Amino acid sequence: MSLSPREREILALLRAQPLLDAAGLARSLGTSKGAVAVALSSLSQKGEIVGRGYVLRGEPWAVVVGGAAWDIKARSLATARLHTSNPAVVSRMPGGVGRNIAEGIALLGGRVHLVAAVGGDSGGRDLLARTAEAGVYVDQVVTSPHPTGSYLAALDTDGELVIGLSDFAATDAMDVASLARAQELLGRAGVVVVDSNIPVEVAGWVLSVAATGGVPVVLEPVSVPKAARIAPLLDATRPVFAATPNVDELAALAGRPVADERADIVDAAAVLHGRGVTHVWVSRGAAGSLLVSPGQVVVLDAVAAEVSDVTGAGDALTAGFVYGLLAGDDPVAAARRGHLAAALTVASGHTVRPDLGVAVAAALGRRNPTETEGVTR
Numbered sequence: 001m002s003l004s005p006r007e008r009e010i011l012a013l014l015r016a017q018p019l020l021d022a023a024g025l026a027r028s029l030g031t032s033k034g035a036v037a038v039a040l041s042s043l044s045q046k047g048e049i050v051g052r053g054y055v056l057r058g059e060p061w062a063v064v065v066g067g068a069a070w071d072i073k074a075r076s077l078a079t080a081r082l083h084t085s086n087p088a089v090v091s092r093m094p095g096g097v098g099r100n101i102a103e104g105i106a107l108l109g110g111r112v113h114l115v116a117a118v119g120g121d122s123g124g125r126d127l128l129a130r131t132a133e134a135g136v137y138v139d140q141v142v143t144s145p146h147p148t149g150s151y152l153a154a155l156d157t158d159g160e161l162v163i164g165l166s167d168f169a170a171t172d173a174m175d176v177a178s179l180a181r182a183q184e185l186l187g188r189a190g191v192v193v194v195d196s197n198i199p200v201e202v203a204g205w206v207l208s209v210a211a212t213g214g215v216p217v218v219l220e221p222v223s224v225p226k227a228a229r230i231a232p233l234l235d236a237t238r239p240v241f242a243a244t245p246n247v248d249e250l251a252a253l254a255g256r257p258v259a260d261e262r263a264d265i266v267d268a269a270a271v272l273h274g275r276g277v278t279h280v281w282v283s284r285g286a287a288g289s290l291l292v293s294p295g296q297v298v299v300l301d302a303v304a305a306e307v308s309d310v311t312g313a314g315d316a317l318t319a320g321f322v323y324g325l326l327a328g329d330d331p332v333a334a335a336r337r338g339h340l341a342a343a344l345t346v347a348s349g350h351t352v353r354p355d356l357g358v359a360v361a362a363a364l365g366r367r368n369p370t371e372t373e374g375v376t377r
């Protein structure tokens, strides 16, 4: 969050003397009450102070560093004919792994900031507006010289993928210099999520900032090639609190084949423990997951679901987990929350279901998921 020097001074004073009023602040700073009022209103707009009496924002927040893009689906009306035009039904939905995870966390009631890159085009503005509407802070999204990312899936009339084409140049071109202003937000976060779609040097910088601040990192490996690319970053000097691979991504992270059976998964997870990853949470689709921590293996069942569309399952799983960590859950309880969010997502037909918070609350038999969790946005 970009704060002016004056705003920072005011926050420092309020931390030391929470009961200072505007006149007292003005006296301490040698400025006018009017100037203090302007800074206070800006601080409250930025969420740094909440409510009357300048109560400082106390709740922890997550920062997700990752991709943001439009997912465009075109489904041919008749059997697709190649090398020519086909009438189709086309839909466009906000996507990108990091963006999806951030949206999920916000929908569950967590405070979350997205660090990503979009183009300076109407698609970018639209994507940010949609993301902000869901409750994600988008103040740290940077404008790229490249167009806003898109993933285009051409589907046959039966829904089978004919071809997928992606333009993630804006995410691929993210660099440390343009993200530097997010450093403070990252270093003071409750949880930092790394979507492995970001460039490796950016991921390395994020891990270092988090390590310096003692902030737990959740690493989402995304895919086998992205996991292989990010694997060399893992070492104990830049610890990862939890990684969330499926079995194939675990193999790519550990650098060796892994059979989808408990003993082999536990052995491969031990390789990652040796490289600074505390919890290796291995997702196995409908079979649930294994949470492998040093000296402890917890077997977690998936939550039963009638599958409508599995797209977004992994993103919801991670979102539920991170929300749980923010709410103060231990990793096992957080993982259970992840499975619930994932099951409700695969059952919904949406990649990120807009009613995720309500659906989770209903499933847990509560009216408001934030009521008993102590995490509010």
Ligand SMILES: Nc1ncnc2c1ncn2[C@@H]1O[C@H](COP(=O)(O)OP(=O)(O)OP(=O)(O)O)[C@@H](O)[C@H]1O
Binding pocket: 222, 245, 246, 283, 284, 285, 286, 288, 289, 302, 303, 304, 305, 307, 310, 311, 312, 313, 314, 315, 317, 338, 339, 340, 342, 343, 346
């Ligand atoms: N058929 C299903 N029934 C219930 N839950 C499911 C089902 N399929 C997936 N899930 C949930 O979604 C989670 C993530 O799915 P999966 O293990 O396939 O992850 P993934 O391979 O990383 O997928 P993604 O490509 O979405 O990242 C599972 O851990 C589980 O909680």
Ligand SMILES: [Mg+2]
Binding pocket: 222, 245, 246, 314, 315
């Ligand atoms: Mg996944």
